[in-house]
Amino acid sequence: MKKLRGLVSLVLVICFIFSASPVAYAREYGSYLEAMLGFMTEMYYEGFTEEEALTAALKGMFSQLDDYSGFYDKEETKIYIDDLNNTYQGIGASLESSDTGIRVVEVFEDSPAEKSGLRPGDIITAVDGKSVVxxxxxxxxxLIRGESGTEVRLTIIRDGYQTDLSIIRGSVTNKSVSYRIEGRIGYISIDSFDKGTSREVNIAIEAINKAGIKKIILDLRGNPGGYVDEAVAVARKLIPEGIVTTLDYKSENYNDRVYRSYGNHPDYIIAVLVDENSASASEILAGALEDSGAGFLVGQTTFGKGVFQNIFSILTPEAYKKYNKIYGTNYVTDIEWMTYHGVFPEDDEIVGSVKLTTGHYLTPRGRSINGIGLKPSFVEPNPSTPGGINISRVAPVNENVELNSYSNDVFNAEKILKAAGYLDTADRFFDDKTLEAVKKYQADNKLPVTGRIETETRNKLNETLYEFRRNNDKQYTKALEVLNIFSD
Structure with missing residues (x-):
């Protein structure tokens, strides 16, 4: 039982630091919590280490606060931060389970997987000889991820044939932004607000400015949020001078923060596409655009996550005792020790991290949208995805392509063909399957059956794309309709 007392003291200190109501009862609950942890250690059939008991206690404590707070051990923290930073060490492919193995859904552009020839639709049956069926x-x-520069061997099935594919792992960065210019309108899609998202948006804005375009469709549908600073940086590129958002902290230890835009950019008219999965940082940006008058919302009422979280690194019980004995203060996070005592805990003195809801944010006009969301000015049904293709993300085919071509134009053509039911997989490679799909499409549309995508076929594919947008994405169509009311 003695070995659990340090754990209990840390639990009580966390209660003291982060929550007002348990403070009065912390000492009273001390013996009860110690007894409960002792009971758990004694009775649980598999047994567990002191560190596992600490992790279980911390996870239970923070996960019960709300849907967004929680404790992460060091490995979980790394995965979570890598996900937010949109980078990891691996091959660069998205996967899904299937009956015959692991199906490759997407291969990221310029990734180790793409350079080694892995393609969407490949079925992975083994990794370094270990079955994944x-x-x-x-x-x-x-199993596939690993240190950059190391090799992983995938056994794959493609077109019914089995082969081994060796890939040298590397640092993979998933792009969170895509953009294009069609006529006099720019389109920017943001999947999430990760580290570097604002830099990607800057590239899109520079291209739009260079083309002299003032009308933009900003697609935030399905964007779950991310870093507030990244959303604010994007807002500063789009809205006039004024407030972007205000972060209202519950704790008096933190000053409320008001983010402002400086208006040092051209004036834009922005149609913001949102849905019920647009949340958090994406709602900060959407709310700023709406309240500032720079944009209008189209789609469905947003998620309504009007609170924000901070991440704190938590000391081990041993480190807590060590510094408490030296300084006599009850701090459990590295930021507190660094701020108040100039102490920088070592990596082995950190047990994990806590993601904690610390306040709520307000739109420029002072609206709190938590549990409410943002209701669009133009409510339109969510889009459908013919052939599993998100049609608004598909760009027109701009260049002629033929057998053995490998490019984004091939990718866009394949997506149009897949949406139309002519092809099962889009992978940027114009292979024999793409050739046969093109021939059938040409025959059905009374075009010369050459198997090549030249001007006439390219124009027809783009017509098909525009028809799909009109019929399957009413939100995108409404955005275009409203933007076209305004002069260039």
């Missing part, structure tokens, strides 16, 4: 995609991804 029957395994879930996340577990298989763990």
């Amino acid at each position: 029957g395994m879930d995609a996340a577990s298989a991804a763990t």
Whole structure:
């Protein structure tokens, strides 16, 4: 039982630091919590280490606060931060489970996987000789990931034939932004607000400015949020001078923060596409655009996550005792020790991290949208995805392509063909399957059956794309309709 007392003291200190109501009862609950942890250690059939008991206690404490707070051990923290930073060490492919193995859904552009010839539709049956048939995609991804510069051998099935593919792992960065210019309108899609998102948006804005375009469709549908600073940086490129958002902290230890835009950019008219999965940082940006008058919302009422979180690194019980004995203060996070005592805990003195909801944010006009969301000025149904293709993300085919071509124009043509039911997979490579799909499309549309995508076929494919947008994405269509009311 003695070995659990340090753990209990840390739990009580966390209660003291982060929550007002348990403070009065912390000492009273001390013996009860110690007894409860002792009971758990004694009775649980598998047994567990002191560190596992600490992790269980911290996870239980923070996960019960709300849907967004929680404790992460050091490995979980790394995965979470890598996800936010949109980078990891691996091959660069998204995967899903299938009956015959792990199916490759997407191969990221310029990734180690793409350079080694992995393609969407490939079925991975083994990783370094270990079968992944029957395994879930996340577990298989763990086997595939590894340090940059190391090799992983995938056994894959393609077109019914089995082969081995060796890939040298590297640092993979998933792009969170895509953009294009069509006529006099710019389109920017942001999947999430990760580290570097604002830099990607800057590239899009520079291209739009260079073309002299003032009308933009900003697609935030399905964007779950991310870093507030990244959303603010994007807002500063788009809205006039004024407030972007205000972060209202619950704790008096933190000053409320008001983010402002400086208006040092051209004036834009922005149609913001949102849906019920647009949340958090994406709602900060959407709310700023709406309240500032720079934009209008189209789609469905947003998620309504009007609170924000901070991440704190938590000391081990041993480190807590060590510094408490020296300084006599009850701090459990590295930021507190660094701020108040100039102490920088070592990596082995950190047990993990806590993601904690610390306040709520307000739009420029002072609106709190938590649990409410943002209601669009133009409510339109969510889009459908013919052939599993998000049609608004598909760009027109700009260049002629033919057998053995490998390019984004091939990719866009394949997506149009897949949406139209002519092709099963889009992978940027104009292979024999793409050739046959093009021939059938040409025959059905009374075009010369050459198997090549030249001017006439390219124009027809783009007509098909525009028709799909009109019929399957009413939100995108409404955005275009409203923007076209305004002069250039």
